Amino acid sequence: MIKKMLELLRLLRPLQWLKNLFVLAPLFFSNNLLNAERLLPSLYAFAAFCLVSSSIYCFNDIYDRESDRQHPRKQNRPIAAGTVSVGMGYTAMSACLVLAVVIVVSGGLGVACLVGVAGYFVVNVAYCVRLKQYAIIDVFLISLGFVVRVLMGGLAAGIVVSEWLVLMTFLLALFLAFAKRKDDYRIFEQTGIMPRKSMVGYNAQFIDLSVTIAATVTIVCYVMYTMSDSVVERMGSRYLYLTSIWVIAGLLRHLQNMLVFQRSGSPTKALVKDHFIQLCIAGWIASFAAIIYF
Secondary structure (H helix, E strand, O other): OHHHHHHHHHHHOHHHHHHHHHHHHHHHHOOOOOOHHHHHHHHHHHHHHHHHHHHHHHHHHHHOHHHHOOOOOHHHOHHHHOOOOHHHHHHHHHHHHHHHHHHHHHOOOOHHHHHHHHHHHHHHHHHHHOHHHOOOHHHHHHHHHHHHHHHHHHHHHOOOOOHHHHHHHHHHHHHHHHHHHHHHHHHHHHHOOOOOHHHHHOOHHHHHHHHHHHHHHHHHHHHHHHHOHHHHHHHOOOOHHHHHHHHHHHHHHHHHHHHOOOOOOOHHHHHHHOHHHHHHHHHHHHHHHHHHHO
C-alpha cells in the first residue's frame, strides 16, 4: 500500500512544483513579499498551479505511455512502468484538477484566476496531444506557461505585472526549454529513438544557436530592467544592476552543463543537484532582497 502511494506521488511529480514559484515573482519584484494580505492569495494561486500542473503530468504520462516505454529514462515513469494503472492515473488527474478549482474558488481569487487555471489546463492538454509535435511552437508554449504563472500571481495578489517581468520570464523559460531540447536531441543521436516528434525540426546547430540567442537576450533584458529609470525610482536604488552578476553566472553555468558536461536535462533537477546554480540563485535572491527590502 505504501509503495503504491509513493508511486502515485511520483506520478504527480512534486519536484516540478518548484516551477510554480514563478507565481510569487510579482510579490517579490513589487516589494510585497512580506505583505500578508497579498501573500496569502498568492499562496493559494501557487497551490492551485501545483495541483493543475500535476493533473497535466498525469494526463501526459497516460497519453505518452507507449512512447515513454521506448525512452531510456521515461520508461521508469509510473504509468509506463505499470506501477500505477491508467485508471488510477485518470483518477489522480481529475482529483488534482477539482482541488485546484476548489482552492481558486474558496480562496476568493476571482473569475479571472479561475479562467486562467482552466485555460492553462486546456492549452496543456492540447500541447500533450498535438502541439508539442511542432518544433519552436513546443518551446514557445512552455515559455508562455511560465508567463501565465506570473500573470496569475499578479492577479491573485492584486499587483500589476510589469512588461519587464513578463519579458524576462518568457526569455528565461525559452532558454531552459531550448536547453532541454539539446538533451532530447542527444538521446536521439545516441539511441536512434526520437523522444518527441518535434525533434524532426531540430538539429544540434540550430539548438545551440537558439540557446545562445535566448541566453544573450535574457541577459540584455535583465540588465536593461535593472537600469530602467522607472524601476530605479520604484525600487529606490540604483544598485540593482549589481545583481546581474548572479544572473550571468547562472546562465553560463547552464550553458556549461549543456555544452561541456552534456547534462542539459530537467532544469528542476539541475536546481536541486547543481551547487553552483544553487549558489547563483541564493546570491541573486539575497543581493536583490538586500537592495530593495533593507
